Amino acid sequence: MKPDPLGDWRRTHFSTEIVPELSGEEAVLMGWVTDIRDLGGIKFFILQDIRGSIQVTAPKSKVDPEILDKINSISKESAVGVKGKARAEEQAPRGVEIIPSEIRVLNPAKIPLPLDPTGHQKADLDTRLNSRLLDLRRPKSQAIFKIKHAACQAIREYLISNGFIEIHTPKIVRSATETGATLFPISYFEREAFLSQSPQLYKEVLTGCFDKVFEFGPIFRAEEHDTRYHLNEVLSADIEVAFVTKEDVMGVLEDVLVEVFKKVKQKCSEELKVLEKEIDVPEKPIPRITYDEALDKLEEAGKRVRWGEDFSIPEQRELGNIINGAYFVNDWPADLKPFYIMAHKENPKLSHAFDLLYDEIELASGGTRVHQKEVLIKQLKNKGLSPKQFKYHLKNFEWGLPPHSGWGLGIERLTMALTGARNIRECVLFPRDQKRLTP
Known part of the structure; x- marks a missing residue:
């Protein structure tokens, strides 16, 4: 030897x-x-x-x-x-x-190397991802992940210091969280199971015993998007809180965003310098507009969006230019949001949902959830989902599940906003998309 x-x-x-x-x-x-x-x-x-x-x-x-x-x-x-x-x-x-x-x-390293980790010789993203170990030695790559680490630490510390309990929910599930169209099926012994799209249903139930919960975990979406903002496996930071409405959890999200930008600016000055990135800490209150107001602003800017349609990236970019930086969009059409989001009593076509955007990037989504079983069954049916598939979830609503609200924040998209990365794949150690299942 x-x-x-x-x-x-x-x-x-x-x-x-x-x-x-x-x-x-x-x-x-x-x-x-x-x-x-x-x-x-x-x-x-x-x-x-x-x-x-x-x-x-x-x-x-x-x-x-x-x-x-x-x-x-x-x-x-x-x-x-x-x-x-x-x-x-x-x-x-x-x-x-x-x-x-x-x-x-x-x-010893085998030569010739497939890429230059010093960054002096440029390599395309595919080459870099195919030799990720070498790529992650690049100062710019290391800076991105050190900033991502600091952001996650800031979120976790803020939530824990404000009474949240960290949870860990299953990533192999029996039924969909939202719609079966975006599920990855897997073989689970003699049955079919799926990779989890979200911890949503579990965190809702856990408000009934832990009051304020949060989780950092992977989510899987079988969506055929091939853009620089989308992947099929990403990291999500989720919270859910009992006895509150969307306004309360929007306040938590606002505080979290400000805290993250503040901590990254304080702790990662060298990494930001390597990336040639300057960040401004968002000022509170972060602007809030309704979906209808967003349509009006876009129309004034010459971009007409039909009511009930989601915004495209260029339309989100236009809103970001108008509002400048981070902003909330409230009161979305109910048809655009999942079955568990509460509708307005006075206008059921609108929902108590919000998105947090930063320039053109959608960072987070959340809202007030339905906590009445009968209403939830009705909304499941309206979305074309079978209540029988959700029987284990629905029975929790018979046991005093409280009113609750929450949100999910995409960590990689947040990292894009913090670092100026142009492609979300740069913010994931080993990204997974339609074309990439290795390394």
Whole structure:
């Protein structure tokens, strides 16, 4: 057997922890080789890790010949460990470098590489996704996912601090949440089952015992959209709250959005700089317009939409230009919304539903839910759905299920708004769409 290349070595520092003030101190760093250069009397390479990068410099007059031979043999993107001393050097990046006393190649990279992780040589999105490991070493790719992480953390912290309980609902279900047209069927022993479109029905039921609940989880939609805003598997942040109306949960969503933008701006300044993206924290109250008012604004801008139709991306972009930034659209036609959304008493053609948009991107949808069994059965039938398929859900409404409201927020679309990514696939580690089931 080959000896363990790691041996007794363990990382002592990340790249960004090596600063000029540590000059003369020994450190062990581990990461990937991104650049190698030979200037005759000196060889050096850049070592990248999750925190950043540092220059490893090997002057022929100061290092053993085997160190120089080792550098000659290293291929770009190989995983390596470096032991050496920090040295303050004005000409080095960040004013400091490592003079190596030992280098271990932990796993060599096969060349030629399918793409350039430094980003100096451009690659199309398909090439990048097909070699996702290398692509995710690109500074811009890492910046997107660090921002996505910060956004999720901000949402979770806000909700927990405001009394929400995190839940985890099934992703294999017996019947549709909304309509069978957008379900992925799967073989479940001798029966047919489906991948969940939404935690909607479960989170509604759980308001009857936990009052305020939230979940981060995948949702699956068998929709044949082939756009830069749509995927067939995405991450959704969902909440549901007992004894409130849509106005209350819109307030929660408004607070969440402001908190996310604020935390990302505070914590991810370096990542935003890498992406050349500036973000403005939305001001409260976020503008609210009705569906009818949105139609009027679009007509004034020369875009006529028939009542009862959904908005296209160009129409949403026009509304974003008119309103500027984030905005709510309230009181949607009932025919456009799922069966569980409550209709207006005075005008049943309208629903107590809302969408949150940011420029042209629809970020979230929500509303006040139906909590009366008889009304829910009627609305199921109106949508062409069989109440028998929902018998396990419907019986919960016989046991004092409270009035409740909630929403679902698309995390990848939120990440697009935060990072300026032009395609939602850039905001998913391994995206799934009609054409892509690998890697």
